[in-house]
Amino acid sequence: xxxxxxxxxxxxxxxxxxxxxxxxxxxxxxxxxxxxxxxxxxxxxxxxxxxxxxxxxxxxxxxxxxxxxxxxxxxxxxxxxxxxxxxxxxxxxxxxxxxxxxxxxxxxxxxxxxxxxxxxxxxxxxxxxxxxxxxxxxxxxxxxxxxxxxxxxxxxxxxxxxxxxxxxxxxxxxxxxxxxxxxxxxxxxxxxxxxxxxxxxxxxxxxxxxxxxxxxxxxxxxxxxxxxxxxxxxxxxxxxxxxxxxxxxxxxxxxxxxxxxxxxxxxxxxxxxxxxxxxxxxxxxxxxxxxxxxxxxxxxxxxxxxxxxxxxxxxxxxxxxxxxxxxxxxxxxxxxxxxxxxxxxxxxxxxxxxxxxxxxxxxxxxxxxxxxxxxxxxxxxxxxxxxxxxxxxxxxxxxxxxxxxxxxxxx
Amino acid sequence: xxxxxxxxxxxxxxxxxxxxxxxxxxxxxxxxxxxxxxxxxxxxxxxxxxxxxxxxxxxxxxxxxxxxxxxxxxxxxxxxxxxxxxxxxxxxxxxxxxxxxxxxxxxxxxxxxxxxxxxxxxxxxxxxxxxxxxxxxxxxxxxxxxxxxxxxxxxxxxxxxxxxxxxxxxxxxxxxxxxxxxxxxxxxxxxxxxxxxxxxxxxxxxxxxxxxxxxxxxxxxxxxxxxxxxxxxxxxxxxxxxxxxxxxxxxxxxxxxxxxxxxxxxxxxxxxx
Numbered sequence: 001x002x003x004x005x006x007x008x009x010x011x012x013x014x015x016x017x018x019x020x021x022x023x024x025x026x027x028x029x030x031x032x033x034x035x036x037x038x039x040x041x042x043x044x045x046x047x048x049x050x051x052x053x054x055x056x057x058x059x060x061x062x063x064x065x066x067x068x069x070x071x072x073x074x075x076x077x078x079x080x081x082x083x084x085x086x087x088x089x090x091x092x093x094x095x096x097x098x099x100x101x102x103x104x105x106x107x108x109x110x111x112x113x114x115x116x117x118x119x120x121x122x123x124x125x126x127x128x129x130x131x132x133x134x135x136x137x138x139x140x141x142x143x144x145x146x147x148x149x150x151x152x153x154x155x156x157x158x159x160x161x162x163x164x165x166x167x168x169x170x171x172x173x174x175x176x177x178x179x180x181x182x183x184x185x186x187x188x189x190x191x192x193x194x195x196x197x198x199x200x201x202x203x204x205x206x207x208x209x210x211x212x213x214x215x216x217x218x219x220x221x222x223x224x225x226x227x228x229x230x231x232x233x234x235x236x237x238x239x240x241x242x243x244x245x246x247x248x249x250x251x252x253x254x255x256x257x258x259x260x261x262x263x264x265x266x267x268x269x270x271x272x273x274x275x276x277x278x279x280x281x282x283x284x285x286x287x288x289x290x291x292x293x294x295x296x297x298x299x300x301x302x303x304x305x306x307x308x309x310x311x312x313x314x315x316x317x318x319x320x321x322x323x324x325x326x327x328x329x330x331x332x333x334x335x336x337x338x339x340x341x342x343x344x345x346x347x348x349x350x351x352x353x354x355x356x357x358x359x360x361x362x363x364x365x366x367x368x369x370x371x372x373x374x375x376x377x378x379x380x381x382x383x384x385x386x387x388x389x390x391x392x393x394x395x396x397x398x399x400x401x402x403x404x405x406x407x408x409x410x411x
Numbered sequence: 412x413x414x415x416x417x418x419x420x421x422x423x424x425x426x427x428x429x430x431x432x433x434x435x436x437x438x439x440x441x442x443x444x445x446x447x448x449x450x451x452x453x454x455x456x457x458x459x460x461x462x463x464x465x466x467x468x469x470x471x472x473x474x475x476x477x478x479x480x481x482x483x484x485x486x487x488x489x490x491x492x493x494x495x496x497x498x499x500x501x502x503x504x505x506x507x508x509x510x511x512x513x514x515x516x517x518x519x520x521x522x523x524x525x526x527x528x529x530x531x532x533x534x535x536x537x538x539x540x541x542x543x544x545x546x547x548x549x550x551x552x553x554x555x556x557x558x559x560x561x562x563x564x565x566x567x568x569x570x571x572x573x574x575x576x577x578x579x580x581x582x583x584x585x586x587x588x589x590x591x592x593x594x595x596x597x598x599x600x601x602x603x604x605x606x607x608x609x610x611x612x613x614x615x616x617x618x619x620x621x622x623x624x625x626x627x628x629x630x631x632x633x634x635x636x637x638x639x640x641x642x643x644x645x646x647x648x649x650x651x652x653x654x655x656x657x658x659x660x661x662x663x664x665x666x667x668x669x670x671x672x673x674x675x676x677x678x679x680x681x682x683x684x
Binding site for chain 1: 423495499502510512515516518519525527528529530532535536537541542543544547556557558559560561586613
């Protein structure tokens with residue numbers, strides 16, 4: 001070897017493969033070791049899509065997929081918050097009620113009281129933050145399990161939602177208001193969707209490239225140029241293909257795009273900031289995090305606040321799409337769909353493992369099942385049972401991969 | 412403490428006293444866990460604290476680590492009085508403790524564990540490249556055998572985990588490192604690895620406090636051995652001058668041994684049994 005070996009690869013025991021083929025081999029060994037990442041959910045999604053496409057050729061039509069993305073945004077946003085609490089090894093069962101409360105505040109404030117929209121939106125989100133603050137304080141001051149606190153919250157905030165709605169029960173939001181237009185009618189123009197994709201892919205490529213240069217200068221192993229090109233090329237192909245297909249009909253919904261932005265932003269905070277590192281540390285070993293000087297209570301409170309705020313945003317999205325808030329907003333399967341999405345997407349129930357992207361993948365699976373069963377005219381009774389079965393499968397995969405991780409030494 | 416000053420001067424090296432405890436007492440309810448204990452640590456020295464179960468080793472360490480404060484007595488750090496009332500106080504003074512359970516996050520990789528709570532930040536984002544580079548520098552300085560710093564800590568052996576925990580304690584540039592039973596659960600080769608690491612800490616000029624049950628390990632690596640028995644000082648030996656029989660006698664409190672003979676020379680300070 002003519003070039004010096006990077007500092008991080010000098011140990012002779014290290015099994016290493018360079019380049020893209022090496023990355024592929026590492027990937028196979030990671031999967032065998034139980035570090036499944038998003039593989040099961042992507043495979044699952046392909047299987048689900050294939051099955052429904054065979055049963056009804058309209059399933060993968062552009063029209064239906066546009067509808068699918070619009071259905072994903074509200075519950076998907078709630079699922080981002082669930083990912084956060086699951087990373088801590090906690091749970092929030094009240095997200096459905098909190099999203100319903102937020103819908104109610106939006107409708108009552110905007111329609112009945114005639115307040116300006118930005119103010120009402122702010123009030124909804126602040127209500128979410130306050131709910132989370134209460135949960136966080138109860139969790140940290142009294143050490144009550146979050147399961148119980150948020151179960152109480154589920155009932156309590158459902159009551160508050162009904163109280164806010166008052167006697168009317170159901171409030172319709174005017175169809176020509178900005179919020180309903182946003183939820184139902186606003187789509188990115190085709191050129192803009194492509195422009196956004198190009199900008200996103202270029203900045204991702206630039207980030208990978210800059211990191212590779214820094215690592216090489218620091219004497220560490222770095223991603224090869226070809227690898228960077230393959231990665232960004234794949235990303236570009238997937239995103240452009242998806243956008244092109246959606247653009248055949250109505251296109252990319254602004255609400256769905258905003259959901260994706262929230263996911264990317266949350267992923268940045270989780271992986272690139274001290275706060276995010278602390279969240280993973282607390283989820284992995286609370287005592288170790290405490291001794292390392294992390295203010296564990298602040299992490300708990302901030303995560304519960306964010307989770308409830310995401311639930312509130314999800315409630316706003318739901319009300320915008322439905323053009324109404326009623327006593328059933330955030331009820332039914334909203335709660336469990338959000339939790340199921342996070343788990344199906346690959347975030348572990350045991351804490352410390354998962355990523356913001358699992359909200360996207362998980363909600364795509366859940367909504368594909370819902371949409372597919374609707375399109376082949378199956379009753380909601382079957383839908384509940386199938387969704388329940390998929391959730392169960394995801395939890396079993398999580399538990400099994402945790403076991404094989406332990407055996408393969410991947411934590 | 413004439414014994415210690417004598418011991419230090421005979422070593423002929425100029426040594427700075429880092430930590431000095433005088434007359435430390437601690438009660439838990441009706442139990443007097445520590446009674447009038449004196450203890451010193453010098454720079455570039457490995458001091459072992461040995462003693463039977465219930466001798467007060469852990470209590471002494473917890474006072475130094477800020478887990479609970481002492482009831483009586485004084486702690487001086489570089490000659491000035493210090494109060495250690497919380498783990499943060501201890502850390503700010505420069506006392507790093509590696510507890511027996513290591514307190515590592517299994518789901519995070521070696522770099523994240525090393526820098527946990529002290530992450531380097533550049534422009535608001537974590538500076539992973541810098542942290543990884545410095546981690547390698549630190550691990551190489553300690554001659555630590557960690558194959559990759561990007562694997563989760565769960566995949567490391569017991570000795571490697573101990574190494575990570577010890578390396579982590581050095582990130583904050585402490586002056587004293589406390590190791591609680593670092594070799595307790597390790598195999599022969601791994602124990603040797605950790606003992607090498609302890610020598611490396613001494614070479615860096617740190618004061619190392621080693622708590623151990625294993626007399627062989629203590630004799631292999633310590634410069635000085637402080638024996639506690641039933642919450643009191645029961646001897647302070649230079650390793651070069653002492654046999655393991657004498658240490659064991661001091662630990663168990665056998666009546667006729669070098670400790671009691673020495674104690675007779677200093678009746679005002681010696682053990683009272």
